[in-house]
Amino acid sequence: MDVGANQRLSRYARHLVLARVGEAGQRKLAKANVLVVGAGGLGSAVLLYLAAAGVGTEGELGIADSDVLEESNLQRQVAHRQSDIGRPKVESAADTVKAINPALKVRTWPVRVDPQTAPKLVEGYDVVVDAMDNIAGRLALNDACVAAGVPMVHGAATAWSGQAMTVVPGSGGPCYRCLFGGMSDDGLGPFAPRQAGVLSTVPGAVGCIEATEALKLILGASHEELLVGRLLVWDAWRMKFCEVAVEADSQCLCRRGRQ
Numbered sequence: 519m520d521v522g523a524n525q526r527l528s529r530y531a532r533h534l535v536l537a538r539v540g541e542a543g544q545r546k547l548a549k550a551n552v553l554v555v556g557a558g559g560l561g562s563a564v565l566l567y568l569a570a571a572g573v574g575t576e577g578e579l580g581i582a583d584s585d586v587l588e589e590s591n592l593q594r595q596v597a598h599r600q601s602d603i604g605r606p607k608v609e610s611a612a613d614t615v616k617a618i619n620p621a622l623k624v625r626t627w628p629v630r631v632d633p634q635t636a637p638k639l640v641e642g643y644d645v646v647v648d649a650m651d652n653i654a655g656r657l658a659l660n661d662a663c664v665a666a667g668v669p670m671v672h673g674a675a676t677a678w679s680g681q682a683m684t685v686v687p688g689s690g691g692p693c694y695r696c697l698f699g700g701m702s703d704d705g706l707g708p709f710a711p712r713q714a715g716v717l718s719t720v721p722g723a724v725g726c727i728e729a730t731e732a733l734k735l736i737l738g739a740s741h742e743e744l745l746v747g748r749l750l751v752w753d754a755w756r757m758k759f760c761e762v763a764v765e766a767d768s769q770c771l772c773r774r775g776r777q
C-alpha cells in the first residue's frame with residue numbers, strides 16, 4: 519500500500535466506516551469538482567467542512583468572491599483571520615482550507631458573479647454552492663447552473679433566520695428563479711444583511727447544511743433525500759426548522775423545452 523493510501527485510511531477513517539460513504543464514497547468526494555461562490559459567512563462554513571471532508575483533493579475546490587476582507591466580517595466569517603483584513607477573501611480562504619487539508623487542489627476566482635461571468639464560472643464543476651449575499655448574483659448563478667445542468671445548493675442567512683434549498687436541473691424540481699425570480703435586491707430593503715444584521719452562528723449553521731447537501735449530491739443521494747422541492751427555513755431564536763414545499767414554475771426558464 520502506498521503512503522498516500524495509508525494517509526487516506528487514517529485521515530478519513532470516520533468516513534471510511536460510515537454507511538453511504540465508505541471507500542468508494544470517499545473516492546467520489548476526492549475526485550469531485552465543487553465551486554463555492556461566496557467566501558463570507560455561509561461560504562466559510564461550507565469551505566471549512568468540504569476541505570476537511572477531502573472534497574477536491576483529486577478534483578478541484580473552487581472559491582469565487584470579489585470582496586476584500588473587512589473588520590466587520592470577522593464576527594461570522596470564520597475562514598478568515600484578523601491579520602487578513604484588507605486581503606482578497608479568496609486568498610485568505612484558500613490559505614485556510616489548505617492549512618486544514620494540504621492535499622486540496624484549490625482554484626480562486628476573484629470575480630463578481632453576474633449574467634456575463636456566471637456561465638464561465640460554473641463550467642466543469644460537478645456541484646456549485648451558492649453562498650452569496652445578494653439576489654441578483656444568485657439569479658445569475660442559478661441561471662448558469664440550470665443552463666449547464668449543474669446542481670446548485672442555495673443557502674441564505676439574515677438576522678435570526680436562514681434557509682436552504684437544492685436545485686437539481688432536470689429533476690423536475692424548482693430552481694432558485696422559480697421562487698425568487700420576481701424579487702430584486704431593492705425589494706429586500708430592511709431585510710438585507712447589512713441593514714438587518716445577522717447573528718454570528720446563523721450563516722455557519724446554514725453553511726453546514728449546504729455543505730451536507732453538497733456532500734450528499736456527490737455521494738449520489740436521491741432527489742427525495744436532498745432538499746429538492748423543499749425550502750428549509752430556520753428560525754434560530756425560536757430554534758425551529760420548517761419546510762416549505764416548492765413546485766417548479768411552469769413559466770420559468772428551467773422548464774423551457776420541457777413541456
Ligand SMILES: [Zn+2]
Pocket residue numbers: 692693694695696697766767770771772773
Ligand atoms: Zn425555475
